[in-house]
Amino acid sequence: MPSLALGDFELTGFSDGTYPLDGGAFFGVIPKVMWSRQVTADEKNYVWAGLNSLLIRTGKQTVLVETGMGNKLSERMVKFYGQPANLLSNLAAGGVSPEDIDIVVNSHLHFDHCGWNTVRDKNGKIVPTFPRAKYYAPEGEWQYARRPSERDAISYIPDNYDPLVQSGRMTLLKGGEEIVPGISVRTFPGHTAHMQGVVVQSGGRTACYISDLIPTTAHIEITWGMAFDLFPLQTIESKKQYYAKSIAENWLTVFTHDPKVPWAHVEKDELGKMVVKPA
Ligand SMILES: [Zn+2]
Secondary structure, rough: OEEEEEOOEEEEEEEEEEEEEEHHHHHOOOOOOHHHHOOOOOOOOOOOOOEEEEEEEOOOOOOEEOOOOOOOOOOHHHHHOOOOHHHHHHHHHOOOHHHOOEEEOOOOOOOOOHHHHHEEOOOHHHHEEOOOOEEEEEHHHHHHHHHHOOHHHOOOOHHOOHHHHOOEEEEEEOOOOOOOEEEEEEEOOOOOOOEEEEEEEEOOOEEEEEHOOOOOOHHOOOOOOOOOOOOHHHHHHHHHHHHHHHHHOEEEEEEEOOOOOOEEEEEEOOOOEEEEEEO
């Protein structure tokens, strides 16, 4: 498990596994001759995406950002994506039990970001995976998830969040809130209208779980967005806004779908090209 200190906080990366995505969809309008220099596709044109969660130990709370794909996919979805379901065993291997988690934050509610929010108990009832945790997710995202468009309806699985909202376990966020001292959310529209990045600050240092705004180190260029983005021009605008802060203040960027690099510094070189500098 990759781990580092950020001021007084300890950050650890935990993976739910990897899953295949169509390379064309993953890189939107970018031609394959260009993206295939960065990642290798298999004979079906699939590339492998990671499912990275971020665990933050603040000294007072243990906070889990994102909960991967989980173990409740339908048979049809398992055919497309597999269902690696490694998060709980990886947490256990790192000495973290579900009871240890105080807070869970979802950047948005697509199935590959909030899957382990809940599990089915032995009677088939949907229950929180993390029994003591308070959950947080963007309010606009939850509103949208109730009536998604035909285009992305498949991405929303209500069992991942509706039971938590109904029972009062999930707090819905407008964007801009501080969840605990040093951990706040900020809306970055583009992938969806209400997706939020999670900003972590301690000891004068900042990390940001930027989620699907910059899903991997291969997506750092401003125009390299995913075809899944509902608002591609806003993705570009949000990336510009993010980089204006993150480069100026040397933020650590956490990558939700990079199968190899959980986090890095993203900088602009003298030719204006975006480059990744290892943390
Ligand atoms: Zn998404």
